[in-house]
Amino acid sequence: MTELHFEKKCLFCDIVQKQIPSTVVYEDETVLAFEDIIPQAPVHLLIIPKTHIPSLADLKPGDERIMADLILAIRKLAEEQNLLESGFRTVMNSGEGAGQTVFHLHVHLMGGRLFQWPPG
Ligand code: 5GP
Numbered sequence: 254m255t256e257l258h259f260e261k262k263c264l265f266c267d268i269v270q271k272q273i274p275s276t277v278v279y280e281d282e283t284v285l286a287f288e289d290i291i292p293q294a295p296v297h298l299l300i301i302p303k304t305h306i307p308s309l310a311d312l313k314p315g316d317e318r319i320m321a322d323l324i325l326a327i328r329k330l331a332e333e334q335n336l337l338e339s340g341f342r343t344v345m346n347s348g349e350g351a352g353q354t355v356f357h358l359h360v361h362l363m364g365g366r367l368f369q370w371p372p373g
Pocket residue numbers: 264275276287288289290291292299345346352353354355356
């Protein structure tokens with residue numbers, strides 16, 4: 254069992270600990286997935302490590318298992334949401350300059366509409 258680390262003033266750590274309600278769609282030992290509160294597509298889920306990692310910039314050796322679990326959870330959720338054929342967009346904003354607003358690593362999984370490239 255991996256030890257989880259929580260930050261006091263982190264919204265997503267609060268969501269992991271169920272101190273703030275969310276619509277959870279997937280949960281295992283290392284990963285939690287829930288609906289984004291302001292969806293930007295018909296399907297808009299957030300997939301996060303349960304342990305507090307602020308962003309991709311903070312990843313370190315030893316985080317391989319967590320990140321592998323996270324990626325596999327994305328694939329599983331994309332399948333559950335019937336997005337494997339239609340396609341889906343995954344986004345990780347890292348740092349303020351890239352639009353990150355919650356500093357607990359998360360992947361946006363969006364689908365159910367067409368997406369443009371390049372993103373804004
Ligand atoms: P970021 O801008 O950091 O890439 O993404 C943060 C995401 O968290 C945004 O899409 C925002 O809508 C979502 N969000 C912010 N606060 C809450 C909340 O309290 N609950 C849920 N479910 N999502 C939230």
